[in-house]
Structures are given as structure tokens and as C-alpha cells.
Amino acid sequence: MKVILISMPDVTPIIVHEMALHMPNHGIASVGGNIDTEHEVYLIDLVRKRRSIKKYLTKVIGTIKPDLIGLSAMAWQYDTCVKIAHLIKELRPEVKIVIGGYHATLMHEEIAASQEAKWIDFMVRGEGEEACRRLVNALDGRDDLAAIPSLSYKKDGLFVHNPRGENLDLSTLKLPIRDKRRLTWGYHIMYSKIELVETSRGCTRSCNFCSMRHMYGRTFRTYPISRVLADIDDIYYKRKTRWIFITDDNMVLNPSRVVELCDAIIARNYKGLNFVVQADCVSMATHEPMVAKMAAAGFRSVFLGIENGSVKNMSSAGKGDIPAYSKKAIENCHKYGMMVIGGLIFGFADDDAASIKENYEFFREIGADAAYCQILTPYPKTAMRQQIIEQGLLTNATDYKKYTGLWANVRTKHLDAEELQYQFWYQRQVVLGWWNPPASARKHGVGWTSIWRFLFKPFLKLRYRLIMRKHGWRGRYEKEVARWEQMNRFTDLEPY
The missing domain is CATH 3.20.20.70 (Aldolase class I)
Structure with missing residues (x-):
């Protein structure tokens, strides 16, 4: 089986500018690291491909030809997750899609009854390592979907929610993926x-x-x-x-x-x-x-x-x-x-x-x-x-x-x-x-703090001083809101 696990491109600049901090997604790395070794597993953090999502996924999916794609999303990333699921099904209709993470865990019943459920084949609720490992094996004919705790799957077109499993024994988990199977870097x-x-x-x-x-x-x-x-x-x-x-x-x-x-x-x-x-x-x-x-x-x-x-x-x-x-x-x-x-x-x-x-x-x-x-x-x-x-x-x-x-x-x-x-x-x-x-x-952090103190901050102070003269506090605020509005707008996904 060929598996690609994908995390969302959405970011939020709560502490620093969204370009100053990009961390890999640990959740998909841990899930991928615990899938049995006879399967091919790849990771994609779309935070590193924010400006070319459709082009990048079209190329990678066309090259790898995966059997299963996993999407991980929090509540504020779910809208993007649905658009990506739609895109993936258009690119490769036969691929199976599983979603996981906080939103799928909390809202699985609502998702199952939603319009976007047609793009989703499985949901993993709670910890994903064991449920996803067994799901891959089941799709390979070596396990039973109905027997996998914490898995939601479709039967006759409708979702069936298996009972939640016990919390995992963390001592049994393998190391997360950080090698060449991670297709995005930086x-x-x-x-x-x-x-x-x-x-x-x-x-x-x-x-x-x-x-x-x-x-x-x-x-x-x-x-x-x-x-x-x-x-x-x-x-x-x-x-x-x-x-x-x-x-x-x-x-x-x-x-x-x-x-x-x-x-x-x-x-x-x-x-x-x-x-x-x-x-x-x-x-x-x-x-x-x-x-x-x-x-x-x-x-x-x-x-x-x-x-x-x-x-x-x-x-x-x-x-x-x-x-x-x-x-x-x-x-x-x-x-x-x-x-x-x-x-x-x-x-x-x-x-x-x-x-x-x-x-x-x-x-x-x-x-x-x-x-x-x-x-x-x-x-x-x-x-x-x-x-x-x-x-x-x-x-x-x-x-x-x-x-x-x-x-x-x-x-x-x-x-x-x-x-x-x-x-x-x-x-x-x-x-x-x-x-x-x-x-x-x-x-x-001598380098970046010096850049901030002696380059970026003086420049921004001057820039905002000019904005304040022309627009005042409300005008400056409205410009910030406009930037926030555009931050997680991915134009290549808008048709979906």
C-alpha cells in the first residue's frame, strides 16, 4: 500500500509573523512512523507549499499514485481540509481518504451527516497511530474495518462509528518520520x-x-x-x-x-x-x-x-x-x-x-x-x-x-x-x-534579534507612523484585518 499523510497549510501569527516560524506536523509524523514497514509512507506539510497547493499535490499524487491519503486538521483548518479532499478525489478518484485530528474527533457525527462526507471515506477519532496502522492493513486485506477501534467507515454509503479504543500504551510507539519520506522541508x-x-x-x-x-x-x-x-x-x-x-x-x-x-x-x-x-x-x-x-x-x-x-x-x-x-x-x-x-x-x-x-x-x-x-x-x-x-x-x-x-x-x-x-x-x-x-x-538568537531590532522594527515603525498619519488607529486596524482575511486564502483551492 502507498500512503500519503498531509497536514494543512493554514497558519496564524499569534506570536510572530507567520513566515518566521514553520514547524513540522508531529501528528502525521508519528502516525506515519507507526504504519507497518511493508507499506510505503510519505508525509506532506502543506505549510511549506502555501502558494502552490494544487500544482504541488497534482504533481506528487500523479507520481506516487497513493492508495490512501490521510488529512489532519483542527477546527479552523477544516474548511481547507474539505477543499483538499475534493481536489484529491478529482485528481485520483479511486484513492481512499481518511481524516483525523481534533476536528474529526470532536465532530465525527456532524461530518458524517454533512455534504462534504462524499469526499471522505474514513475518520479516525482520538489517537491515530494504531487505528491508522490497522486501517492500512485492512485496505490491504489483512484486517477487518469493523474490528478497528476509533475508526469510522462507510457501509452502504453511510458512516458507521466503531467504539472508541483505549488510550495507547506510549511505550509501544515507534519514532516519528523525519527522513526522506518527509517530502517537504525547510x-x-x-x-x-x-x-x-x-x-x-x-x-x-x-x-x-x-x-x-x-x-x-x-x-x-x-x-x-x-x-x-x-x-x-x-x-x-x-x-x-x-x-x-x-x-x-x-x-x-x-x-x-x-x-x-x-x-x-x-x-x-x-x-x-x-x-x-x-x-x-x-x-x-x-x-x-x-x-x-x-x-x-x-x-x-x-x-x-x-x-x-x-x-x-x-x-x-x-x-x-x-x-x-x-x-x-x-x-x-x-x-x-x-x-x-x-x-x-x-x-x-x-x-x-x-x-x-x-x-x-x-x-x-x-x-x-x-x-x-x-x-x-x-x-x-x-x-x-x-x-x-x-x-x-x-x-x-x-x-x-x-x-x-x-x-x-x-x-x-x-x-x-x-x-x-x-x-x-x-x-x-x-x-x-x-x-x-x-x-x-x-x-x-543574536542574528534574528539583531535583524528585528536594527532593521525590521525601525522600518515598521516608520511605515506605521505614515499609516497612522493618514488613517489613524481604526484605519491601521482595518489594514491588519484585511491582511488576516487573506492569510489563509488559497486561491488555487477556491473552485473546490
Whole structure:
């Protein structure tokens, strides 16, 4: 069997410009790496082919002539996913298409009843490694579709949804694909090569805006330390890459394991290896020895889910007194030279212009180095979405393409969706202003931070000064919105 696994081209510039950061898709790499070796497997990350999707897929599909193509998409990428499925069926009608990822997992019943179901043959819900492996074998005549947990397949033209399978034993999974079977290349973080590693899956926190529990339940599972080291070795020695993003939902839930992993990394004596990770404020605030060990092992940057400076808002989101923990977590990270990217969420029910401004001011006061700012997004099947619906605050229920965090799909008690989105953008410009790279970023990224400080930022300041003179804040904002509108518009896919 010949299999191609494809991830979507849609991007969102939450932290930096969308061209400054391109990371490979770890999900399709892991699924592909666990398909039995007698099959031919190829990976395509369309984020690297954003300007020539149809031309590229026409060439590759015509050359490989695959039997099965897998498409992975989140909610905001699903519209593109459907267009690509339509294109693929036009290029090769006999090929089978399977979709997976968060959206297929959460919305499989709705997808099965939709118009686009005619382009889709299978859906994998939840973890994909075992279900996809068995699906390929079944299409090769060596397994039974009806016996594969977590698989949805068609019978007499209608989807049948097999029962969900148990969570996988992570110790049994093989390494992801990073070799020549990956047909797209050029992944970078500020133009340094980057790869991804997974050390655990799941999170036991109670955040009600997160859809993670639909993928894994409220669980936390870890890979064996030896497996993680083998993964790092593959990146360090074979791929000659020195930046690794750890994809875990919340790596630091088990601090003693983090320390054990860091000790093992230190003992490996990698030279110039840098890690980027996401973590929760509570663990980083209350386990300073763990933070110190992470820094010693090469962890250079951490994303912290601060979310909001209001205790009331955090309570409504199912989180505790995160503002208090966030201050200590940032202090711990800075003490050991780690750069902090703080996550902020706006658009809670009681937000008005003043509270949005206050939240940005809170962020500035606690000293995080960069901001990951989003508007509260009512992802399908989350408790937060139901809460928003009950409050009558949902303004966009079906256009998932705008569920990126940039767009206001809700209103508040004081702001309509349009004004919420404007205040979200405007107050950031006024309160946070232009980004000044911290010392940790300048130390480990002398080249790109210098380009930003002495070339791009002065140029952009001049450009926006001219825009402001002519159009003012609203005019500048409208130009930004127009750019966002075009960002994930793929003209060669529009006929589909």
C-alpha cells in the first residue's frame, strides 16, 4: 500500500509573523512512523507549499499514485481540509481518504451527516497511530474495518462509528518520520532548524475552554525516558538540528519525572541543544528546583498559560488563582535564564475596554518577555462553548475558519464582537507597544534579534507612523484585518 499523510497549510501569527516560524506536523509524523514497514509512507506539510497547493499535490499524487491519503486538521483548518479532499478525489478518484485530528474527533457525527462526507471515506477519532496502522492493513486485506477501534467507515454509503479504543500504551510507539519520506522541508524557528518531540500526552487540569479531554480523556501518560532520549538522539545526531519544541500539552504535571528527564539529558552532554516547552504556572511556580534543572538541561523558552489577570475570569474558565502563580512562575524562569511567553485570553463575559486594558497592564507588570494573545474561542464540544451559548454571547457558531484566536466569535456583556476584536488589538498596541527582545532571546538568537531590532522594527515603525498619519488607529486596524482575511486564502483551492 502507498500512503500519503498531509497536514494543512493554514497558519496564524499569534506570536510572530507567520513566515518566521514553520514547524513540522508531529501528528502525521508519528502516525506515519507507526504504519507497518511493508507499506510505503510519505508525509506532506502543506505549510511549506502555501502558494502552490494544487500544482504541488497534482504533481506528487500523479507520481506516487497513493492508495490512501490521510488529512489532519483542527477546527479552523477544516474548511481547507474539505477543499483538499475534493481536489484529491478529482485528481485520483479511486484513492481512499481518511481524516483525523481534533476536528474529526470532536465532530465525527456532524461530518458524517454533512455534504462534504462524499469526499471522505474514513475518520479516525482520538489517537491515530494504531487505528491508522490497522486501517492500512485492512485496505490491504489483512484486517477487518469493523474490528478497528476509533475508526469510522462507510457501509452502504453511510458512516458507521466503531467504539472508541483505549488510550495507547506510549511505550509501544515507534519514532516519528523525519527522513526522506518527509517530502517537504525547510522548518525553522527564526531561521534556525527545529524539530518536535513528544514526552507525554494529556493533561489533568480542569480548563473548560480546552478540547484535550475529547482526545485523551482527563489523563496524563508519559513516554519512557529511554524512548524520549532516542527521539532526541535522532534529531541531534541524524537531523543535525539544535532546536526542539516539546509538543506536550503540559509536560510539567509530574515534576519528579521532569527532573529525571533533565538529568538524563544533561548526562547525554549534548552541545548547543535548546528546548522550547509549554507548561502550567502552578507547577513552574511551586517547583523551583525543577525549573533550575530544566534550565541546566537546555530549556531556553517556556510558554506559560497565564490566560487572564482577573481571578473572576479564571474561575469562570475552570482555573484557580493563576494571576498569583504566574508572577512566581515568571520569577523562577527568569532566575534561571529562561525566556517566558505568556498566554493571555480576552473576551470573557464581563470584559469591557477598561478591563482589556487592565489585563494587558497586568501582563506588562508581571514581566513576561512576549505575549501569546487570543480571543476566547468557543471550540466545539467544550464546556466553555456551552456556557457561552447559555449566556447568549456566541456570535459565530459555524464558521470554524475563524476559530484561530485572532477573531472574535463571541461578544461580552459590554462589547459586541466587532468592538471586542478592535479593543483586543488596539489595547495591545497602546499598552505593550513594540516588542523588545529580552537578554535571553538576544543571547541565543543574536542574528534574528539583531535583524528585528536594527532593521525590521525601525522600518515598521516608520511605515506605521505614515499609516497612522493618514488613517489613524481604526484605519491601521482595518489594514491588519484585511491582511488576516487573506492569510489563509488559497486561491488555487477556491473552485473546490
